[in-house]
Amino acid sequence: MSKVIVLSINTSWNLVNFRRNLIMRLQREGFEVVAVSPVDIHMPALVALGVRHIPVLIDSKGLSPVRDLALGVAYWRILKDLRPVAFLGWTIKPNVYGSFAAHALGIPVINNISGLGTAFIKVNLLTRIVTTLYRAALARSATVFFQNQHDRDLFVAQRIVAEERTALLPGSGIDLAQFVPAQHTSDGPFVFLMVARLLRDKGVVEFVEAARIVRRIHPDVQFQLLGATDVENRTAIPRDVLTQWENEGIVRHLGETSDVRPHLAAASAVVLPSYREGMPRSLLEAAAMAKPLIATDVPGCTEIARAGENAILCKMRDSDSLAQGMLAMLALPPEERSFMGSRSRAIAESEFDVLVVEDRYINAITCATARLS
Incomplete structure (x- = not known):
């Protein structure tokens, strides 16, 4: 009989898009993977x-104690x-109430703090x-993964989690066989592409102003936005604002x-031009495909995104600084842009291979379950 392992996050979309490789690795290791998440398309x-x-x-943006208590009870019933053999959580509410x-119930917990988001900006x-x-939810977790050293240091310094329970991951990793450099033709206009959920905290407004x-x-330069609208988030860009930008011909x-x-x-x-990230998937994918990057510092x-290597960095919440980076x-x-792209690919290959992420999760699960044996 296969061993059951539970993965929980606030959207099924996130599991499909960012945890697919981990799911398949867990299945190859003999686990029955159960996903606990909201119903979506x-x-x-x-x-x-x-x-x-x-x-x-999961009411991701809500602050209702009643709904959150109901969520905690739902997790308890499901896990009971x-x-x-283990519970793996991502995003705030699964990390808190699932944990x-x-x-x-005495079930080992592995958390992933994939970014501090709006609550910490x-x-x-x-x-x-x-x-x-x-602080209460992570106190007994077997492992708490962070996607950058800054977030890890912040949680440890504020005594939110004990340092010995923490570990680093290179984001969700990147499948280097799936994301490969493609021949880019110099014909046609220069295209700046931003891939992100359309949230103010991602720097969408600064992108448009820049x-x-x-x-x-450079009137011929094109600016493109790729990402979902009407996201359930306090900083979401309204659809009518996006329509206005398009009608103006800006993006x-x-x-x-x-x-x-x-x-x-x-x-x-x-x-x-995000205000804060855990490890931005869009930049990882772009780097793997050998693209030069522009990002906030x-x-x-x-x-x-590393200045002087594969990227130009700009100031946060500063459309003028972003515009200067684009002009540069x-x-x-x-x-030189081609060389920056080749450095992007080299960094992705040497540090962000998804196999590294998979191995660290498997090791964390093995260690957590061994303690109960």
């Missing part, structure tokens, strides 16, 4: 991977019934609430896609 793709899906209601339930009451919940500045000097919204590779291949440079982004990229000779 990506659930059939998750089930097609051979994953058993158990739906749960399944009795998995509480697993700890209560501005220190306020929400930050204090999340910090308190994390586009306005650059187009005054083109490419919508959502299940395969970003054609868009990355067609881009001249990939941009992410913030934790997470600088793990993969446009001013580079093609062979």
Whole structure:
């Protein structure tokens, strides 16, 4: 009989897009993978991977104690019934309430703090609430993975988690056989592509304002946004604002896609002016496809976007700084941009192979379950 292992996150989309390789590795290792996540349009793709899906209601942006208590009870009932060998959690509410339930049942917990997000960008009451919940939820976890050293140091310094329980991951890793460099033609206009959920915290507004500045000097340059609209997040860009930008001819919204590779291949440079990241998947994928990068000089982004090597860095929340970075990229000779792209690929190959991520999870699971034997 296969061993059950539970993966939980706030969207099925995230599991399908970012944890596919991990899921398949766990299955090869003999685990029955059970996903606990909300129902969304990506659930059939998750089930097609051979994953058993158990739906749960997660109000990601809500602060209702009643709903959160109900979520904790739901996790407890699910885990009590399944009795998995381990619980793996991502994003705030699965990490908190799933961990509480697993700890209560004596189930080993492995957490992934994949980015601190909106709650940690501005220190306020929400930050204090999340910090308190994390401190309680992570206290007995077997391993708490972080995707950059800055976030790890912050949690340890604030005594949210004990250092000996922490470990680093190179993001969710990148499948280097799937994301490969594509021949980019110099014909046609220069294309700046931003791949992200359309949130203010991702720097979408700065991207658009920088586009306005650059187009005054280079009217033929194109600016493209690839990512979901109407995201359930307090900082989501309203659809009517996006429509206005498109009508003005500033940016083109490419919508959502299940395969970003054609868009990355067609881009001249990939941009992410985010306020904070764990390890930005869009930059990892762009790097693997040998693209030069422009990113903000913030934790997470600088793990993969490195000034003087494969990227130009700009200031956070500063559209003028971003525009200057874009103009500097446009001013580079093609062979220098090509060299930056080759460095991107080399960094991805040497440090961010998804096999490294898989091995670290397998090792963490093995160690956690061995302690109970």
